[in-house]
Amino acid sequence: MSESVERVAVQVDRLCWSGILLGLAFTMTNVQQFAAAGSQPWSPAWCAAWLLDPMVSLVLLAILRAEQVTAQHGVRMGGWVRAAKWFTLAATYVMNTWSAFMAGSAALVVLHSVPPLVVFVAAEAVTELRDKLVVPVDGPAPEPVAPTPRTSFAEYLAVAQAARTRGVKVTPAWVREVTGCSRGLSSRLAAALAEQEVRP
Incomplete structure (x- = not known):
């Protein structure tokens, strides 16, 4: 039974992280277009624009991974950590949807909002899911209760x-x-x- 729970925990962890990475990969192209601002392809400004999203995403991934590990050991992160996480998430969302809002297109707003929002939700859920699924596996096994002898x-x-x-x-x-x-x-x-x- 414990092996089955552990296997599910690993699968859930991998699926959540795959979704987060795919979402961040999708946002990277949008952020590059936002940062390039019409620069000529392969120009220094156009190439430098590709660095903006990875810079934010790597910080976000580092925080998420640290939260996941510390949560397993019952260590609560400080306010600066949560502030950094939400700032990077908010920055990713704004850079992804700014052009869509400026264009006034509801379809583009929805299209560019879904990946960052999925990353937001998965970022909060992945730590708790892993923590809750591992508890039954890592928790101490209940001690067997000795049968009460019958009085003759x-x-x-x-x-x-x-x-x-x-x-x-x-x-x-x-x-x-x-x-x-x-x-x-x-x-x-x-x-x-x-x-x-x-x-x-």
Whole structure:
């Protein structure tokens, strides 16, 4: 069972990271067009524009990976880490959708918004998914509960005999009180005690 959960955790982790990387690869071309701003192909400005998105994406990936590892060890990241993550995510979204908003095209806004938003959601989900799936695997195995030994009729009878004093009226209710046995067994124990009392 634990191997199955671990296998699923690895698959989920790989699929989420694949989606994040594909989303960032898609945004890279949009950011390059945004940064190039009509520069001639292969000009210094056009080539330098390709560096903008990887610069932001590498920082984002480093933060996401660090969050994933620290979450597994129960370490909470500071405010600067979350600020850096959300700043890089917001920067990626703005650079991807700026031209679409300026063009006033709803279709382009949707097209260029989906990949960054998927990256946003996956970035938050991947750490928690991995953490929740690994907990049942890495958690301590429950200790086996030893079966409670059953008390025999003779043991109950010995307890009742030890508790019996002169003048005590032996009834099933009294037997249950001193031995803690069941209602059905108390009648048999009371009968056995009564038989001992009348036996010469």
